[in-house]
Amino acid sequence: MSHVEIHRSHRVGWLRAAVLGANDGIVSTASLIIGVAAASTTHESIILAGVAGLVAGAMSMAAGEYISVSSQSDTEQADLALEQASLDQNPEFETQELAEIYEGRGVEPALARQVVEQLMAHDALDAHARDEIGISVNGGAQPIQAALSSAATFTIGAALPLLVAWMVPMDYLIILVALFSLVFLATLGVVAARVGGASMLVGASRVVFWGGLAMALTAGVGKVFGVVA
Known part of the structure; x- marks a missing residue:
C-alpha cells in the first residue's frame, strides 16, 4: 500500500490573500459603520459610508496587492x-556553487557533483533558481x-456587515452589526484554520x-465626535 501525505504549505499563498482580504473587508467596513452610527447620524448616511468604504477598500486592496506583487515579480x-548571466559566463563556478549547497545538506561530494550536472543539463537556470535563490522559474x-x-475577497467580506446594517432597525444597528461581524470573523478564522490544518479555536x-x-x-471615536458635533 502506497503512503500518501497531504501537505498544506502549498496553500499558504492563496489562503493568506483570501483571509487577509475577507478579514479586512469585515473589520474595516463594520468598524466604519459602527463609528458613523455612534456619531448619531442617519441610517442613509451610515449605508452610504459603508458602500463608500467597500468600494474604496476593494480598490485599495487591489492596488496594494498589485504593487506589492509586481515589486516581488520585478x-x-x-x-x-543575474543568475542566467552568471551561468553563461561562469558555468563551472555555478556548478561548484550548487554542488556545495547539496554537500551542505549532507550529500557526498561526488554524488552532489553528479546530481548538479544532471540537473543543469536538464534546466540549469531552474536548478539554480530553486536551490540557490529559493524561487521557481515557472512559479x-x-x-x-x-x-x-x-479585491474580490474584500468585497465579499465588506458586504456582510453592510447587508446587516441595511436590514436592521437603526436602534439596534450598532449592537447587531458588531455581533454579526464577530460571528463572521469567527467563521472566517475557523475556515482558514481548517484549510490550513491549524487550531480552529486559535484561528x-x-x-x-x-x-x-x-x-x-x-x-x-464616533461617540467623541458625535458629542463634539
Missing part, C-alpha cells in the same frame, strides 16, 4: 537575469491575479479579538 526577474508572482483575488480567537478591538475603538 525582483525575482532581476535575480533570474512567479501574478500581480493581476493577486489584485483581483484581494477564530485571534480574528475575533482584533476585529472586536477595531470596532470598539471606532465606536469610541
